[in-house]
Amino acid sequence: MPMLLDLRGSIPSFIHVSDGKMHDVRALDLLIPEAGAIYVMDRAYVDFVRLHRLHLAEAFFVTRARSNLDAHRMYSARTDRSLGIICDQTIALDGFYTQQDCPEPLRRIRFKDPETGKTLVFLTNNFTLPAATICALYKSRWQVELFFKWVKQHLRIQCFYGTSENAVKSQIWIAVSVYVLVAIIKKRLNLDASLYTLLQILSVTLFEKMPIQQAYSGARTACGALQRQTQHLPHQR
Numbered sequence: 001m002p003m004l005l006d007l008r009g010s011i012p013s014f015i016h017v018s019d020g021k022m023h024d025v026r027a028l029d030l031l032i033p034e035a036g037a038i039y040v041m042d043r044a045y046v047d048f049v050r051l052h053r054l055h056l057a058e059a060f061f062v063t064r065a066r067s068n069l070d071a072h073r074m075y076s077a078r079t080d081r082s083l084g085i086i087c088d089q090t091i092a093l094d095g096f097y098t099q100q101d102c103p104e105p106l107r108r109i110r111f112k113d114p115e116t117g118k119t120l121v122f123l124t125n126n127f128t129l130p131a132a133t134i135c136a137l138y139k140s141r142w143q144v145e146l147f148f149k150w151v152k153q154h155l156r157i158q159c160f161y162g163t164s165e166n167a168v169k170s171q172i173w174i175a176v177s178v179y180v181l182v183a184i185i186k187k188r189l190n191l192d193a194s195l196y197t198l199l200q201i202l203s204v205t206l207f208e209k210m211p212i213q214q215a216y217s218g219a220r221t222a223c224g225a226l227q228r229q230t231q232h233l234p235h236q237r
Contacts, residue, residue, distance in 0.1 A: 033057035048102035086110040
């Protein structure tokens, strides 16, 4: 299920529920690029025809380079190795077909993660942002994995209630819609509770006629009272 997650609010802005036979990279053909946006993606989406299409739309991309990348260095910028930046290079693709697919220079950044010791190589068409920022942007891609984990854990998508294509898609879209609605409520009402807490409150007050803020305030009051009672209970040895 290819998905575009807007990191400004951790809300999906594009989802394509496929039949499982479609390769992930083909989802880029369905995406309408936004000029100035930065699209962070893993190596499954490395297709220079499609990446160059993003570039022509004045959008940016950040992705992992494949180990068999055929390119040569044109320029090397100074780097701060204390940040884990091994090299920051301007490169040109080699090979007859890849040069035609993406004739523009690209930026290659080699980064050693101080936490894991793993070396990663990133490709981008953004030559303005600092190298450390490019690396941090790719790390934020894990928000997509966290989104799927949250949906599976809290919106009951561990199993499907039907086996037809329509049943499976309906269940996925309902789960995603619930997530988006709860996220919008949290943002608009400026609530400090987690999405999971709000989901729990809504699940027990679903058929009660009361404003959401009132339900949230009531739940906070009840939790506070329960915590105070627990603190005054005698401790058993």
